[in-house]
Amino acid sequence: MSSEEDLSADAPGVMSRQATLNVGCVGHVAHGKSTVVRALSGVRTVRFRRELERNITIKLGYANAKIFKCDLCPPPQCFTSGPSSSPSSVRCVGGCGGEARLVRHVSFVDCPGHEVLMATMLGGAAVMDAALLLVAADEPCPQPQTREHLAALEAAGPKHLIVLQNKVDLVEEKRARRHHLEIADFVRGTAAEGAPVLPVSAQLALNMDAVCDHLARIPLPLRDSGAAPRLAVVRSFDVNRPGCAPDELRGGVAGGSLLRGVLRLGQEVELRPGLVRRDEGGRLVCSPLRTRVVSLFAEQNSLEVAVPGGLIGVGTLLDPTLSRADRLAGQVLGLGVPAPLCQLEVAFFLLRRLLGVAGKGARVKGLAKGETLMLNCGALATGARVLAVKSDMAKLQLSQPVCAEAGDKVALSRRIERHWRLVGWAQIKRGEQADEQ
Numbered sequence: 001m002s003s004e005e006d007l008s009a010d011a012p013g014v015m016s017r018q019a020t021l022n023v024g025c026v027g028h029v030a031h032g033k034s035t036v037v038r039a040l041s042g043v044r045t046v047r048f049r050r051e052l053e054r055n056i057t058i059k060l061g062y063a064n065a066k067i068f069k070c071d072l073c074p075p076p077q078c079f080t081s082g083p084s085s086s087p088s089s090v091r092c093v094g095g096c097g098g099e100a101r102l103v104r105h106v107s108f109v110d111c112p113g114h115e116v117l118m119a120t121m122l123g124g125a126a127v128m129d130a131a132l133l134l135v136a137a138d139e140p141c142p143q144p145q146t147r148e149h150l151a152a153l154e155a156a157g158p159k160h161l162i163v164l165q166n167k168v169d170l171v172e173e174k175r176a177r178r179h180h181l182e183i184a185d186f187v188r189g190t191a192a193e194g195a196p197v198l199p200v201s202a203q204l205a206l207n208m209d210a211v212c213d214h215l216a217r218i219p220l221p222l223r224d225s226g227a228a229p230r231l232a233v234v235r236s237f238d239v240n241r242p243g244c245a246p247d248e249l250r251g252g253v254a255g256g257s258l259l260r261g262v263l264r265l266g267q268e269v270e271l272r273p274g275l276v277r278r279d280e281g282g283r284l285v286c287s288p289l290r291t292r293v294v295s296l297f298a299e300q301n302s303l304e305v306a307v308p309g310g311l312i313g314v315g316t317l318l319d320p321t322l323s324r325a326d327r328l329a330g331q332v333l334g335l336g337v338p339a340p341l342c343q344l345e346v347a348f349f350l351l352r353r354l355l356g357v358a359g360k361g362a363r364v365k366g367l368a369k370g371e372t373l374m375l376n377c378g379a380l381a382t383g384a385r386v387l388a389v390k391s392d393m394a395k396l397q398l399s400q401p402v403c404a405e406a407g408d409k410v411a412l413s414r415r416i417e418r419h420w421r422l423v424g425w426a427q428i429k430r431g432e433q434a435d436e437q
Contacts (some may be wrong), residue, residue, distance in 0.1 A: 007262060007307050009220045012102075016088045019064045019107035020220055022118045022127050022257055026111050026153065028143035028280040032166040034061060035202035036134065037108045040211065041065035042083045045110040051134060058324075060124045060234060061110030062255070062311050064299045065297070067212045068100035079212035084299045104216045107257070107311040117422055122376040123329065124410050125156035127232055127257035129309070130218050132211075133163045133192060137199070138170045141182040146350030147355035147420055154191045155411050160218045161195040163187065164211065169201040223308035228336035229261030229269070231314065236328035238320040244251030244415040251316045253324025254333055256379065261334065263306040263314065267293045271318075271331045273340035273401045273434065284342045284401050284434045289331075293318040314434035330380025332403040340401035342429030344375075344384075348394055348412060350424035364414075364423045366395055376411040377380065377402040377428075384412075394426070401434040 009020035045061025064084035073094035088102045111121040193413040200207040235255040274288040295315030296303040368390045377382040383399035408428045413420040
């Protein structure tokens with residue numbers, strides 16, 4: 001792949017091996033997000049022991065799926081999906097006997113729906129190009145986290161939303177129709193107004209062809225493949241098994257989405273902010289990490305070149321203890337990464353009422369000098385102390401530096417009744433750089 005045309009997101013050679021569209025699955029707890037991802041991709045995103053014991057998503061889950069279309073069958077029956085390892089064409093399931101060709105390769109970001117995991121959901125929203133909002137038909141709409149997740153999507157900015165009215169197999173048709181009207185009332189005046197509302201049963205894989213139809217219609221975002229590569233790290237791993245021999249040790253792996261540029265095997269890259277410490281005067285000091293790309297993976301598919309979009313794993317030469325248990329989450333990997341900022345001046349907007357609580361939430365109070373907020377910038381969540389407030393402008397001192405630029409959006413959360421609640425968002429106007437070594 002030497003030419004720019006070969007590296008376009010819809011090029012057959014790229015699409016066959018790597019996802020180029022990130023789709024989030026969001027909504028209230030137990031509304032079927034992980035089940036929808038499994039129905040579309042065949043991958044179970046609930047993998048960790050604590051998740052399996054409680055049957056809920058705690059960490060961000062990932063799965064890739066290929067979407068196929070048969071030119072002989074009518075829509076939506078002409079659409080089907082399969083795992084990322086599927087070939088570029090499969091036998092049509094519509095009964096025509098023909099072949100279905102690959103039309104989209106999608107990465108799903110399965111977000112936790114529990115109220116105490118809002119920070120995790122906001123980290124996933126940072127890499128979403130589109131989102132599926134799950135609403136269970138057997139519960140009144142909206143539920144607390146349905147409201148809060150939709151507000152988070154409005155702050156993060158995915159332009160394409162699809163509402164899935166899940167679990168329609170559990171209610172009578174008359175109730176499903178009333179619930180459909182509840183959804184329409186709920187989304188009126190929000191970013192989801194006008195979005196398609198699809199009745200589905202993820203458990204029975206009912207109407208998944210219609211979901212594939214709408215996913216295939218989402219235009220691929222325009223990304224700058226010619227720019228310096230920049231990857232938002234949302235997960236990181238130590239892939240070495242306990243007790244492996246020293247000569248078998250492999251470096252740390254960073255997982256995330258390439259926002260722009262291309263990554264190639266053997267390329268020298270940096271991670272910023274890198275290692276962060278405080279000097280004797282209490283100031284934050286950052287030491288960027290420099291390493292080399294030794295492997296690239298999109299699920300089970302190995303890559304020589306990774307293009308923007310989709311979720312990939314980047315194998316490095318870093319000490320694996322640095323990447324263990326998501327320790328690199330929130331870092332930015334690539335070249336020409338923005339300098340880390342330890343202090344921000346932002347223009348903020350606050351919600352009128354709290355959204356992640358049952359009933360009519362309390363009014364959101366204005367920012368107060370000296371209070372501590374949680375700030376989500378990209379995939380990083382960090383504490384932010386309010387140094388000054390004037391009208392809709394605020395100055396924030398960060399407990400962890402962020403690699404961001406003027407114009408970037410950040411989410412603001414406040415600790416209320418022992419939980420972090422989304423209270424608004426802000427746009428960075430300028431920042432003070434942290435010291436680097």
